[in-house]
Amino acid sequence: MTTFADVPATGFTGNRLDRADEIRRDPAALIACRARADARWLVLDGLNPVVKSGDQPSILWAYRSDVPHDALSIFLGIGPDGPRFAAAAPSAELISDFGGKLLDARAAGALLPGPEAAIIAQARSIIDWHQRHGFCAVCGGKTALAKAGYARQCSACQAEHFPRTDPVVIMLAVKDGHALIGRQPRFPKRFLSALAGFVEPGESLEEAVRRELWEEAGITCQRVRYLASQPWPFPSSLMIACFAEADGFEVRLDADELEEVRWVTKPEVRAALAGAGDWLAPPPLAIAHTLLKCWAED
Numbered sequence: 471m472t473t474f475a476d477v478p479a480t481g482f483t484g485n486r487l488d489r490a491d492e493i494r495r496d497p498a499a500l501i502a503c504r505a506r507a508d509a510r511w512l513v514l515d516g517l518n519p520v521v522k523s524g525d526q527p528s529i530l531w532a533y534r535s536d537v538p539h540d541a542l543s544i545f546l547g548i549g550p551d552g553p554r555f556a557a558a559a560p561s562a563e564l565i566s567d568f569g570g571k572l573l574d575a576r577a578a579g580a581l582l583p584g585p586e587a588a589i590i591a592q593a594r595s596i597i598d599w600h601q602r603h604g605f606c607a608v609c610g611g612k613t614a615l616a617k618a619g620y621a622r623q624c625s626a627c628q629a630e631h632f633p634r635t636d637p638v639v640i641m642l643a644v645k646d647g648h649a650l651i652g653r654q655p656r657f658p659k660r661f662l663s664a665l666a667g668f669v670e671p672g673e674s675l676e677e678a679v680r681r682e683l684w685e686e687a688g689i690t691c692q693r694v695r696y697l698a699s700q701p702w703p704f705p706s707s708l709m710i711a712c713f714a715e716a717d718g719f720e721v722r723l724d725a726d727e728l729e730e731v732r733w734v735t736k737p738e739v740r741a742a743l744a745g746a747g748d749w750l751a752p753p754p755l756a757i758a759h760t761l762l763k764c765w766a767e768d
């Protein structure tokens with residue numbers, strides 16, 4: 471069986487910033503951080519990051535003076551080169567004056583080094599949350615950013631609201647050298663991946679895995695084993711990858727969720743991951759790739 475050491479780093483992980491909770495809770499420390507000469511901002515325009523163009527893109531870290539003073543700004547953490555923030559702001563000047571370019575966040579996740587892609591995931595999920603939570607879910611009053619971007623507080627009833635992370639289980643049902651993959655109707659042609667679904671309130675991860683496999687494919691499973699997780703900032707999921715031991719091979723498809731399911735062997739998965747199969751496997755950025763790779767190479 472795959473050991474802990476064998477699981478490769480998943481996409482959007484490896485963030486090396488110290489999130490420095492003590493600074494989030496201390497308004498004076500936060501102001502001092504913002505004023506430091508080595509403070510820099512990751513700018514997101516329409517939730518897409520501004521990066522340095524070139525053969526190997528990297529985050530274009532903007533100076534405080536490059537960011538409008540009234541822009542939505544959150545504290546990311548402290549890095550080796552100073553405090554790091556993210557702001558929702560227009561990108562035109564950064565692009566024209568500093569050779570930046572706006573990159574789709576998914577493309578950024580695939581092209582940037584892991585630790586930088588992870589910073590983009592952190593920034594994108596939190597900024598998206600702020601932009602969609604301007605009003606209090608308790609009383610409807612206006613909310614304002616608090617705790618350096620890790621909360622919003624209602625101006626009327628004072629209720630605090632915190633950024634959400636939505637857990638999603640993504641799993642391979644496995645039996646006798648075969649694994650179950652499927653195609654959602656929205657997937658590109660020939661693309662097949664692990665089955666997945668949101669964890670519901672009042673459910674453990676293991677129960678969510680068993681329920682999703684039963685609902686989508688009519689498969690019953692016994693033992694469920696966790697492999698790895700990854701943030702997926704579209705807008706704020708946590709993908710939790712698992713294996714599940716299936717009782718049998720017979721499937722009953724939920725046609726609303728899936729167009730096709732297929733039991734595949736390890737050689738078939740290895741061929742697809744190498745781009746030589748008769749179906750398209752998920753790219754390395756997606757944890758479904760990790761799940762398939764760990765299983766097929768075990």
Ligand SMILES: [Zn+2]
Nearest residue numbers: 606609624627
């Ligand atoms: Zn309120």
